[in-house]
Amino acid sequence: MDFLDKAYSYNFEGIRNEVYQFRFISTGLQEITKIVSISPINKNLNWYSVGFGNLEKNENTISVNDLAEINNNDYDEVLATVFMCILHFFISNPDYTILFFGNTLHKHRLYKQKISSNLIILNQYLEISGGITEEQVTIIEKSQTITRKGKQHQRIIREKDLTALSNSIEIKRIEKYNAAKTADYQFVLFKLKKEL
Amino acid sequence: MEATQLRDLLEKQIEKSTNFWAGRPKMTIQELEAVEKFAKQKSKLFEKVFDSPEKIDKISKMQNSAL
8 A cells, every 4th residue: 555545534624823734533552633733934935844743632721742652553644644734735835845853853763764765655746855953952851651551651752852943043954855864854844846 | 647646646535534524523612722832832943943034045045956
């Protein structure tokens, strides 16, 4: 099966204050409602950022959690859905750019690995570039409790200290995505191919 | 060729999604607001990248040369 054919059925929820919102249900080991958001970073260059995470309801609060480390055994399906949402977005915004990055070391590596292994399929529709920043992103280790097969386990997640980026960040280089050099990329850019 | 493939891919997905989501509850205002808050926080992280016209120009050139 083609990578993109694995996508879950997503629902385009609309645009709210310039944020494109999509929803889907991950049906791996358990059912998890997930959100994909696409929102502007810079309007001069038409750069948008894609985010995705679990829609969580705790008593009176609702939030999107993109730090959950639940392995729902469906990474391919989830990422394929995110790419379908990106393609959906490009249909009405063909000249825009999407910035993509993972906020933990594990997720960032995993996403790049999935992009690399599906590069031929994605390159049919997308121009893909890798970006390198001047600043090295600091990694913070955090303890997290996860539940697997009904049992609670402690694990350490290596999260990126993204607060540092809010103070200062400069892009050093953007290059055509090279699967052999992904360790260098702090972010990935997607653009719809010109001929499409 | 790719344009047709992309259109077919999206049409197939939209049809599948329309059937899947028919009759399911819509997102509440609170849920939509939570997504908006999350998205804006995410976008803010890279805001400083573009904090001067010189940076924007440099990035635009770097991006174009990578395509």
